[in-house]
Amino acid sequence: MKMFLNSIIADPERVSRLIDIAQSSLQPLLKGAILYTIPLTLITFVCGLILAVLTALARISSVKPLQIIARIYVSAIRGTPLLVQLFIIFYGLPTIGVVIDPFPSAVIGFSLNVGAYASEIIRAAILSIPKGQWEAGYSIGMSYPQTLKRIILPQASRVSLPPLSNTFISLVKDTSLAAMILVTEMFRRAQEIAATNYEFLLLYLEVALIYWVICFILSIIQGRLEKRMDRFVS
Amino acid sequence: MISIKGLHKRFDQLEVLKGIDLEVEKGKVVVVIGPSGSGKTTLLRCLNVLETPTSGSIGIEDQSLDFSSSVSKKAVPPFRRLTGMVFQSYNLFPHMTALENVMEGPITVKKESKEAVRKKAEQLLTKVGLGDKLDYYPFQLSGGQQQRVGIARALAMEPKVMLFDEPTSALDPELVGEVLKVMKDLANEGMTMIVVTHEMRFAREAADEVIFMDGGFIVERGKPEDIFTSPKEERTKQFLRLIQ
Ligand SMILES: Nc1ncnc2c1ncn2[C@@H]1O[C@H](COP(=O)(O)OP(=O)(O)O)[C@@H](O)[C@H]1O
Ligand SMILES: [Mg+2]
Numbered sequence: 001m002k003m004f005l006n007s008i009i010a011d012p013e014r015v016s017r018l019i020d021i022a023q024s025s026l027q028p029l030l031k032g033a034i035l036y037t038i039p040l041t042l043i044t045f046v047c048g049l050i051l052a053v054l055t056a057l058a059r060i061s062s063v064k065p066l067q068i069i070a071r072i073y074v075s076a077i078r079g080t081p082l083l084v085q086l087f088i089i090f091y092g093l094p095t096i097g098v099v100i101d102p103f104p105s106a107v108i109g110f111s112l113n114v115g116a117y118a119s120e121i122i123r124a125a126i127l128s129i130p131k132g133q134w135e136a137g138y139s140i141g142m143s144y145p146q147t148l149k150r151i152i153l154p155q156a157s158r159v160s161l162p163p164l165s166n167t168f169i170s171l172v173k174d175t176s177l178a179a180m181i182l183v184t185e186m187f188r189r190a191q192e193i194a195a196t197n198y199e200f201l202l203l204y205l206e207v208a209l210i211y212w213v214i215c216f217i218l219s220i221i222q223g224r225l226e227k228r229m230d231r232f233v234s
Numbered sequence: 235m236i237s238i239k240g241l242h243k244r245f246d247q248l249e250v251l252k253g254i255d256l257e258v259e260k261g262k263v264v265v266v267i268g269p270s271g272s273g274k275t276t277l278l279r280c281l282n283v284l285e286t287p288t289s290g291s292i293g294i295e296d297q298s299l300d301f302s303s304s305v306s307k308k309a310v311p312p313f314r315r316l317t318g319m320v321f322q323s324y325n326l327f328p329h330m331t332a333l334e335n336v337m338e339g340p341i342t343v344k345k346e347s348k349e350a351v352r353k354k355a356e357q358l359l360t361k362v363g364l365g366d367k368l369d370y371y372p373f374q375l376s377g378g379q380q381q382r383v384g385i386a387r388a389l390a391m392e393p394k395v396m397l398f399d400e401p402t403s404a405l406d407p408e409l410v411g412e413v414l415k416v417m418k419d420l421a422n423e424g425m426t427m428i429v430v431t432h433e434m435r436f437a438r439e440a441a442d443e444v445i446f447m448d449g450g451f452i453v454e455r456g457k458p459e460d461i462f463t464s465p466k467e468e469r470t471k472q473f474l475r476l477i478q
Pocket of ligand 1: 245248250268269270271272273274275276277
């Protein structure tokens with residue numbers, strides 16, 4: 001580190017070269033974020049949440065086969081590395097004739113992942129709602145789906161908001177793994193640029209900074225959202 | 235009006251209701267008393283089909299369910315709507331205002347128009363003395379106020395029978411009166427009610443009949459003044475000595 005700093009300070013030309021690279025790479029990096037990182041995050045989070053709610057409902061249902069399928073799915077996803085899952089989808093499936101483009105491969109892989117982890121959060125949130133809430137719903141004549149939708153899920157979503165926000169923020173960072181299956185998202189672009197000018201430290205620091213800014217903004221939004229959702233509890 | 239025949243309820247090994255027979259005429263108020271664990275809550279929950287009885291039958295007005303054979307899932311919600319349940323712990327929906335709590339059933343279950351339901355809900359909340367608290371969330375209300383919202387919520391479904399499970403036992407003493415008053419008003423309007431409570435004053439003033447339950451049986455029943463002043467059964471005497 002000291003050597004690096006010394007070499008920079010001692011060499012004004014290097015400094016201006018680094019500033020140049022940092023500036024000129026900012027645009028392609030942000031483009032990668034806007035075209036791939038952010039859409040990938042949003043699309044997979046929505047798909048993942050839908051999958052998660054269905055999985056959570058299957059796990060708390062009284063239908064044994066549904067329970068078992070859901071358990072196996074969650075266990076398999078949680079028990080294997082995300083990178084391996086992505087490789088299976090993108091590099092593995094083509095060997096049996098299933099070829100999927102990089103971006104949709106990433107969407108599938110990340111959605112399955114979010115679905116499994118978030119289902120545990122949602123399941124715990126649903127189970128944390130007192131039994132009396134179900135009974136109050138039933139007692140005014142509501143059916144299971146009506147009670148679930150109108151009474152239980154709104155309360156469960158409040159309970160699960162903080163952990164789900166964390167899942168979301170992790171997902172933003174995890175999408176950098178999509179670089180490994182050729183999605184030209186932000187991190188892959190940093191790799192590509194660095195390969196041409198060898199300023200690895202600069203580019204990886206720059207890309208890290210952008211992730212940090214995005215996550216920082218998200219955590220502010222998370223705080224606001226939690227405050228708003230808290231309005232009906234003491 | 236209400237006709238309960240041979241009602242049994244068993245939880246695994248434990249038989250909680252051991253054959254309850256009870257007829258209640260329209261417009262009557264029945265108060266159920268008895269020691270803790272005697273099956274009072276379970277009896278009300280069976281009437282509201284929150285518990286499925288093991289055997290026996292329940293008839294309310296012209297509808298009845300016979301639990302000796304298996305009851306179809308479809309038959310339960312319409313039967314449930316004949317009774318309105320008021321819970322010991324209120325069980326209000328915490329994410330809805332008082333008004334929304336009362337409107338929920340008619341809108342979601344009966345699919346009534348929002349405008350009409352809003353008017354009805356406002357009238358009901360005004361009737362239970364909460365006309366100025368329509369937009370309060372449950373956590374902003376006292377226990378007594380929450381329980382009155384609970385009563386209005388049940389009434390909004392226009393049940394034939396109101397069931398109260400110790401509606402005042404979770405309340406601070408100074409809040410009991412306001413809930414009992416609402417219940418007395420309801421009784422005077424001719425609502426058929428089954429009330430589990432140990433509020434003897436309410437039983438004396440509002441009940442047509444008092445039922446003493448113990449060990450899953452109805453041990454004794456009669457007019458409130460008879461039960462309270464000259465109970466026949468030894469167990470009733472013992473119980474009344476304990477609570478008075
Ligand atoms: N869901 C349940 N599972 C098992 N036992 C229960 C359940 N509900 C109630 N019981 C038992 O049934 C008995 C009667 O309970 P309950 O009807 O609540 O009595 P009460 O309201 O008169 O105090 C108690 O011994 C209680 O433990
Ligand atoms: Mg009880």
